């Protein structure tokens with residue numbers, strides 16, 4: 001089974017960079033999800049690996065074979081890359097039975113040799129068993145439910161035993177329950193086939209639950225490439241923290257600086273005082289120095305690139321992600337009124353499960369909203385004009401308007417630099 005390697009892959013249409021200098025190694029047997037908002041470049045990335053789209057520049061290697069290299073003029077056509085596709089609009093042949101649909105691709109195989117009738121028959125039955133559609137072999141697609149059709153499409157894709165399987169939102173047409181069921185099937189399929197799966201989705205839940213690695217993209221730029229729980233617990237930046245997790249992470253703006261003992265003294269939520277205590281030793285001034293050095297280096301590299309022949313400035317500029325602060329009354333600040341940011345402007349990220357309602361909690365608030373689901377409740381607590389989202393397990397009933405006290409528990413509070421949006425440290429928050 002091969003490893004897929006993307007080096008400096010860029011795809012642009014005129015000034016629009018759909019994929020911008022992407023470096024990515026998809027390990028053998030991995031289940032990688034390409035995740036990001038609509039239009040961020042997921043499908044384009046997939047199509048480039050598959051050979052259906054030609055990158056503007058860069059190099060793609062599958063196994064030990066270079067399938068694309070802009071500098072060397074290599075571009076192996078899609079049908080020679082030995083990969084399987086499953087696109088969102090899986091079109092089954094309506095005039096063929098389930099059996100014929102699955103067998104169709106197999107009878108077209110000519111390399112290294114044509115398959116015998118018996119070989120085809122065995123393969124069709126084997127993959128049909130994997131996706132549990134053996135009972136419907138003689139039916140036509142119109143006689144199947146949506147989920148069954150989707151499974152036939154998966155079987156058809158699996159039949160030629162592609163060592164790499166690409167899927168572009170394959171479950172998007174299914175209802176929530178079937179979707180969940182199919183997720184289990186895919187997870188199992190991945191283990192059973194031993195193939196490498198590259199899976200596109202804009203559904204963060206799907207990405208979290210299926211992937212061994214999440215490749216999180218925004219505006220054509222890679223934001224983070226890590227295991228799902230790493231992206232969740234240690235997001236690289238505000239965008240990653242916000243995009244992964246449901247309900248969304250709470251962002252709290254804070255202002256302050258580091259004390260000699262390492263804690264960061266902050267003013268937040270209006271006039272509240274708190275101390276962020278990092279888990280690992282943190283030298284905040286040194287962190288900012290490092291950030292400035294990195295930014296200078298990046299600016300230099302960009303200048304050099306801009307001087308090269310044929311360089312095209314990126315039209316869809318990268319901007320620092322604008323996080324949302326949940327408030328009772330939203331204030332309307334137009335962008336030009338934004339004050340200049342200093343190194344004392346910080347943002348905290350608190351996952352909803354760390355907002356605890358406790359009798360002796362340090363912060364006084366009021367229940368603003370509650371959504372009980374039986375197993376847990378998502379609540380919004382009002383503190384002054386600010387709203388914090390929490391998740392409380394168990395079937396507690398909350399009365400809107402009632403007074404509560406909350407604490408922020410654990411040492412998984414994230415500290416971000418507001419200017420660059422980058423995550424600085426993890427720690428606890430004490431009021």
Ligand SMILES: Nc1ncnc2c1ncn2[C@@H]1O[C@H](COP(=O)(O)OP(=O)(O)OP(=O)(O)O)[C@@H](O)[C@H]1O
Pocket residue numbers: 013016018036037038039040041042043044045202
């Ligand atoms: N042929 C094209 N010409 C110009 N721009 C294109 C072309 N194809 C795609 N794009 C642009 O490239 C960007 C990335 O498209 P892509 O299809 O990869 O997005 P995506 O991440 O798959 O989004 P979605 O979740 O909506 O499917 C989009 O902004 C799209 O408008």
Ligand SMILES: [Mg+2]
Pocket residue numbers: 042043044168200
């Ligand atoms: Mg897409």
